[in-house]
Amino acid sequence: MADRKRARASRLSARDWADAALAAIRDGGLAAVAVEPLAARLGTTKGSFYWHFSGRDALVTAALERWEERETEAVIAEIGQAGTPEERLRRLFRITTAAAAREPDPLELALLADAGHPAVAAAFRRVTHRRIAYLVDLFAEHGCPPAEARQRALLAYTGYLGHAQLARSVPGTLPEGEEARSYLESVLQALLRGGRQAR
Incomplete structure (x- = not known):
């Protein structure tokens, strides 16, 4: 079980974390962006988070950039x-x-x-x-x-x-x-x- 978690953590990208943060925001607002619940949602540990981000603010920034990409840049590209x-x-x-x-x-x-x-x-x-x-x-x-x-x-x-x-x-x-x-x-x-x- 621990080996599977480590393998999953090594495969997670910063984008995976940003998408999980967006899902948390969707479900509970900005206050729902917390490392431990997100790690549980992703089936990994906090170590995976700290591999990609220096802290919660950096994750929030990445999530907002991902939202901009999906809801604006992707639409412009589709046009x-x-x-x-x-x-x-x-x-x-x-x-x-x-x-x-x-x-x-x-x-x-x-x-x-x-x-x-x-x-x-x-x-x-x-x-x-x-x-x-x-x-x-x-x-x-x-x-x-x-x-x-x-x-x-x-x-x-x-x-x-x-x-x-x-x-x-x-x-x-x-x-x-x-x-x-x-x-x-x-x-x-x-x-x-x-x-x-x-x-």
Whole structure:
């Protein structure tokens, strides 16, 4: 048994620990990130943790970086470079509004509850700036001047946040099925109107 635990500990990566920390945050908030319970969850010892991290704060930082990677960079990578800016914006809206309309993401809700923590606040700032910058780039490629691209990006992002909040707080308010597709199309048409690519 001890040999199996040692073998498992040697195979665990920093990413495994970060993912376990994210699962703990999802289930119990930032306070749930504790080395011994995580070691038990992973079937290993604290020694594996200290192989990868200097302490709990370093693990929290790694977990937040992993969340950024999964929820922002992976989505941007999924959109890719193929197609026109309008096609990429449409893909982005389909992915993000579909995700927002599903069950509330307990991890994001838990992180929002701990948004006063300096590391969490910094992660939300980075994610927000990255997402808006990506939207600015897409609207600029669509033909909008810089100031207008930023305005449209902010409008798109605040619309996304409002959509997600409404889906969480008052389920059933947002349209579904064909009505949802028509609604999303009207939002996209308003955001895309007037760019050089649309002329």
